[in-house]
Amino acid sequence: MSALLKADSLVRTLPLTVPVTLVRDISVEIQHGEFVAIMGPSGSGKSSLLYLLGLLDIPTSGTLLLDGQDTSGFDEDALADVRLSKLGFVFQFHFLLAEFTAMDNVMLPMRKLARLSEDAMLARAEKILTDLGMAEHRHKRPDQLSGGQRQRVAIARALANDPLIILADEPTGNLDTTSSANVRQILRDLATQQGKTIITVTHDPTFAKAADRRIGLVDGRIDPDWVHPGMQG
Amino acid sequence: MRLQLGIAVTHLLARKRQTLVSLSGIVLGTAFFLAVSALMQGSENDFIKRLVDNSPHITVSDEYRGADTQPAAMQWPDAAVEIRSIKPQTEVRGIRGHQEKLAFIESIPGLRVAPALTGSVVLTFAGRVQGVSLTGLIPASMRSVSTIEEKMIEGSLDALNANPNGIIVGIGLINKFKLAMGRNVTVTTSDGVVRSMKIVGIFRTGTANYDEVQTYALLKKVQSLLNRPNRVNRFVIQLNDPYQARNVATLIEQRIGYKSMSWLEASEDIMNLLTVRNIIMYSVVTAILVVAAFGIYNTISTIVMEKTRDIAIMKSMGFHASDIRLIFISEGVIVGLIGSLLGIAGGLGLMWILDHITISVPSFGGPTHLPVYRGNKQFAIAFSFAMLSAIAASYLPARKGGRVHPVDILRGSM
Numbered sequence: 001m002s003a004l005l006k007a008d009s010l011v012r013t014l015p016l017t018v019p020v021t022l023v024r025d026i027s028v029e030i031q032h033g034e035f036v037a038i039m040g041p042s043g044s045g046k047s048s049l050l051y052l053l054g055l056l057d058i059p060t061s062g063t064l065l066l067d068g069q070d071t072s073g074f075d076e077d078a079l080a081d082v083r084l085s086k087l088g089f090v091f092q093f094h095f096l097l098a099e100f101t102a103m104d105n106v107m108l109p110m111r112k113l114a115r116l117s118e119d120a121m122l123a124r125a126e127k128i129l130t131d132l133g134m135a136e137h138r139h140k141r142p143d144q145l146s147g148g149q150r151q152r153v154a155i156a157r158a159l160a161n162d163p164l165i166i167l168a169d170e171p172t173g174n175l176d177t178t179s180s181a182n183v184r185q186i187l188r189d190l191a192t193q194q195g196k197t198i199i200t201v202t203h204d205p206t207f208a209k210a211a212d213r214r215i216g217l218v219d220g221r222i223d224p225d226w227v228h229p230g231m232q233g
Numbered sequence: 234m235r236l237q238l239g240i241a242v243t244h245l246l247a248r249k250r251q252t253l254v255s256l257s258g259i260v261l262g263t264a265f266f267l268a269v270s271a272l273m274q275g276s277e278n279d280f281i282k283r284l285v286d287n288s289p290h291i292t293v294s295d296e297y298r299g300a301d302t303q304p305a306a307m308q309w310p311d312a313a314v315e316i317r318s319i320k321p322q323t324e325v326r327g328i329r330g331h332q333e334k335l336a337f338i339e340s341i342p343g344l345r346v347a348p349a350l351t352g353s354v355v356l357t358f359a360g361r362v363q364g365v366s367l368t369g370l371i372p373a374s375m376r377s378v379s380t381i382e383e384k385m386i387e388g389s390l391d392a393l394n395a396n397p398n399g400i401i402v403g404i405g406l407i408n409k410f411k412l413a414m415g416r417n418v419t420v421t422t423s424d425g426v427v428r429s430m431k432i433v434g435i436f437r438t439g440t441a442n443y444d445e446v447q448t449y450a451l452l453k454k455v456q457s458l459l460n461r462p463n464r465v466n467r468f469v470i471q472l473n474d475p476y477q478a479r480n481v482a483t484l485i486e487q488r489i490g491y492k493s494m495s496w497l498e499a500s501e502d503i504m505n506l507l508t509v510r511n512i513i514m515y516s517v518v519t520a521i522l523v524v525a526a527f528g529i530y531n532t533i534s535t536i537v538m539e540k541t542r543d544i545a546i547m548k549s550m551g552f553h554a555s556d557i558r559l560i561f562i563s564e565g566v567i568v569g570l571i572g573s574l575l576g577i578a579g580g581l582g583l584m585w586i587l588d589h590i591t592i593s594v595p596s597f598g599g600p601t602h603l604p605v606y607r608g609n610k611q612f613a614i615a616f617s618f619a620m621l622s623a624i625a626a627s628y629l630p631a632r633k634g635g636r637v638h639p640v641d642i643l644r645g646s647m
Contacts, residue, residue: 047643047644048644051640051643051644054549056549056639056640056643057640076553076554077553077554077555080548080551080552080553081551083549083550083551084550084551084552085551089546089549089550091546091643093542095542095543095545095546097240097243097543097546098247098543099243099244099246099247100243108236108547108550109550109551111235111236112236112550112551112552112556113551157550169643
């Protein structure tokens with residue numbers, strides 16, 4: 001079976017006065033339903049790699065195949081269309097739209113994709129929020145929710161268009177232990193039970209242990225020998 | 234489109250105070266634009282109406298435009314003919330062959346014409362002397378081209394038919410000479426002809442000079458007095474469509490050769506003045522709307538700045554740059570649309586108030602109202618300009634929003 005995501009020799013250099021290379025020669029394959037944690041010291045290029053894999057940033061060189069499709073040469077709108085239909089994002093900060101309720105936030109990507117009828121979108125948003133234990137909070141705005149609840153709504157929003165891959169950038173970085181465990185379990189279940197591919201950047205060794213595979217990153221390169229200090233021994 | 238519109242409405246409703254301030258700017262700008270332009274356009278129309286009603290649309294005078302073609306030039310039209318020492322024929326001043334020329338003018342559809350002969354005479358009464366302009370007219374013809382009949386406060390034009398020795402004078406002269414209806418005045422021409430004429434009518438136009446120096450008598454009587462038998466020196470023409478005056482005047486002048494001046498030409502300075510006044514008025518009210526547009530720009534710029542993270546997350550989600558632009562331009566359109574509609578309602582309200590203001594102008598004959606004009610063009614200009622300024626004001630922040638690169642924001646937020 002071919003890889004869902006295949007990166008080949010990805011390089012990302014910022015064209016500053018003194019060019020800064022964030023990601024160097026990364027080649028990686030990620031399979032359907034795999035839960036991958038990207039780890040590494042601060043400034044090692046974890047988030048930069050995640051943005052490249054999530055088509056939010058364009059590599060300076062190298063190729064990226066998503067679901068068998070070469071994304072090099074895609075313009076901004078084409079990349080946006082792929083993100084909308086095939087990818088879902090969860091960030092350290094929830095980034096929910098403050099004026100919208102949890103339901104509206106979850107329905108936002110669905111409304112943009114406009115693949116379902118309004119009734120079907122409502123039903124799907126309700127189901128996702130219910131599955132994540134947020135049914136009773138669905139009509140609340142983000143400022144009426146706790147940190148963990150907001151992050152669960154953000155995960156629900158990432159799941160809205162039934163994406164192939166969920167990319168999470170330190171999704172538990174801002175949460176207390178209980179909420180972190182809850183989010184970790186949700187992502188784990190999504191991979192195990194729904195076959196979603198999860199790619200997450202994390203500093204949290206407990207979270208990383210829940211993943212099927214860990215990729216160590218040092219100075220923008222994959223270092224197979226790198227182990228988080230909290231996971232040594 | 235519905236999604237972007239929904240987000241735009243949510244943004245505006247979340248910032249009620251800022252939205253209301255932007256909205257107020259457009260409402261006030263549009264309302265004042267309408268009120269001021271209604272007043273200015275109304276006064277302009279009123280002025281032009283008075284000008285058109287009270288003066289001839291075209292005046293053909295006895296000033297011949299070109300010299301007659303000489304027989305030698307007619308004989309050899311292609312030759313270089315030089316004729317020296319041509320001496321104009323001495324003749325009685327006036328429009329030569331006026332009957333034929335009058336017949337031609339009458340054949341042009343959509344106009345009414347009256348012949349007149351005007352000359353200067355001296356009027357004396359009880360030792361008082363006044364130089365006046367005496368116009369000879371045919372009452373029936375003059376009534377169709379002039380409002381003088383409406384200005385009569387005593388007597389009528391027809392009184393001239395009843396009394397061929399009658400004269401109609403203005404109220405200014407009556408007051409100056411302490412005259413009254415039925416009194417006789419002495420009229421002396423430049424040739425020394427002296428006649429006694431009876432006052433059979435008094436008019437008041439409201440223009441002091443006109444009321445003092447203009448007098449009217451029968452055409453035949455004036456021709457006899459001025460020793461210009463069977464001559465007229467003016468055709469007074471009124472058109473059904475006054476704005477055709479320039480074209481008709483050109484046609485008449487080409488055909489009969491005498492100077493024909495339309496009211497538009499005669500009032501060119503005044504018309505230019507009105508144009509300048511309009512430019513000033515539109516500049517001022519435009520400035521109001523430009524200031525209002527800055528309000529919208531400020532509001533939407535603030536929203537774009539506050540919503541940079543939201544824009545980044547929407548773009549990461551799959552929104553295009555055009556979707557983001559559409560959201561913020563929609564905000565401008567919504568403010569512009571609601572503002573201009575409320576502004577039109579406010580403008581109508583201000584017009585209603587202006588309509589009900591009564592003013593008294595001395596010598597105007599009684600209380601009068603401000604001339605308020607309600608034209609579709611004004612509403613269209615106000616609406617279009619308000620919408621245009623709102624869209625222009627929202628475009629720049631919208632473009633900025635569309636250019637937000639999600640990675641720059643997400644990386645900065647981590």
